[in-house]
Amino acid sequence: MSIQDIYDAVVEFSIDKVVAKVNAEIANKTEVSEILRNGLIAAMDEVGQRYSEGEFFVPEMLMAAKAMKAGLEVLKPLLSQGDSDKKGTIVIGTVKGDLHDIGKNLVAMMMEGAGFEVYDLGVDVDTEKFLATAKEKNADVICMSALLTTTMPSMEVTVKAIREQGLSYKTMVGGAPVSEDFAKKIGADGWSTDAPGAVETARKLTAK
Ligand code: B12
CATH class of the missing domain: 1.10.1240.10 (Methionine synthase domain)
Incomplete structure (x- = not known):
């Protein structure tokens, strides 16, 4: 075995x-x-x-x-067991046009385990939905996952919309094709190759 x-x-x-x-x-x-x-x-x-x-x-x-x-x-x-101290609030989803959700689910589970309040919007999530939920739940961080190179650009659309609307949500991006360079290029606040790294990054972004 x-x-x-x-x-x-x-x-x-x-x-x-x-x-x-x-x-x-x-x-x-x-x-x-x-x-x-x-x-x-x-x-x-x-x-x-x-x-x-x-x-x-x-x-x-x-x-x-x-x-x-x-x-x-x-x-x-x-x-999802672990830290019960309430950390920040996370809105997470797989971006528009993309149906891959395994990595996103894993990130959501580990965030929950680390004590974050997590709202998982599922797959094929557009900018409007990310922002509407973030407003409704008073989120700290919006986490976007993409597994297709063709859907990565919609991450930038959301990051830009946050900036243009003068909103204060932090953004994190991830998924197999997403690199640190890409994250920096589109102006995302955080990035990680895996779920434990995603938790670490979210902790840093929400540290008061
Ligand atoms: C399973 C799978 C599918 C399943 C998805 C089922 C599901 N419910 O998720 C199905 C069959 C639906 C599918 C469909 C397609 N797929 Co597919 N799929 C895969 C496969 C084999 C595994 C993905 C996976 O689950 N990996 C395991 C998880 C745990 O890893 P992960 O997602 O990368 O997540 C980790 C990190 O990236 C990170 N992370 C993830 N999200 C986030 C978010 C944040 C904020 C942070 C910080 C970190 C983070 O943490 C995670 C955990 O450690 C990959 C190959 C691969 N190696 O990636 C191809 C792959 C992604 N698929 C591919 C393709 C082409 C397709 C299709 C277009 C095929 C087709 N012709 O229809 C469709 C697209 C459908 C759509 N519109 O989305 C290509 C993409 C090529 C490209 N460069 O764009 C890949 C790379 C296969 C290949 N080698 O060509 N697919």
Whole structure:
């Protein structure tokens, strides 16, 4: 039994096996971060690679995503337990035109675990929705996720709208194709390659 079994189960699209193997690793006291990084997330990178090589198509990506999500559900109670001190308020969503939500969900779960109040708007979220929710919930930070290079530009639209309307929300951007350079270029306040980094960045941005 090993982390490799979790990786293999995702690449084989076996929901039952993913759930069983993640539970087994938890029972084994394996670090959650290791299950995530070397098991579930590494497997999704493999799936993306196989898609790029023409070995997998959209249905396979979707089946792997379902298997990964089943694994995340098992981990969720462990990811969202922790700091109960109320931190800032976060509005998070995947940007307009983009339906990828696994990474965004993971960021939301870890933010919750770190004590933030999180409003998750789901996928395909436009600027108006981000801003309307941020106003309604009196948010500190708007977090935007994008997995497609074609949807990244809408992050800039939101950042610009905040500036132009004289609003004070901080912005954080992330997702596989989003780089620190891109974040700086569009004027976002924060960026991170992964969910733990997203929590760290949100802590810094909301530090009073
Ligand atoms: C699963 C998947 C799908 C699933 C998504 C299911 C779901 N519910 O999410 C489905 C099948 C729907 C799908 C569809 C498509 N996909 Co797809 N997909 C993937 C795949 C294999 C995995 C993504 C994933 O979940 N990774 C795991 C998570 C945990 O990682 P993550 O999202 O990067 O998140 C982490 C960090 O980025 C960061 N993070 C994420 N969000 C945020 C936000 C903030 C604020 C911060 C700070 C950090 C942060 O923290 C996260 C946790 O550590 C990727 C390949 C890849 N390696 O990325 C392709 C990939 C993203 N897809 C791709 C493509 C082309 C498509 C389609 C266009 C295919 C098609 N022809 O229809 C469609 C687009 C649909 C749409 N409109 O969105 C391409 C994108 C190419 C590009 N450069 O734009 C990729 C890279 C595959 C490839 N190698 O070509 N896809």
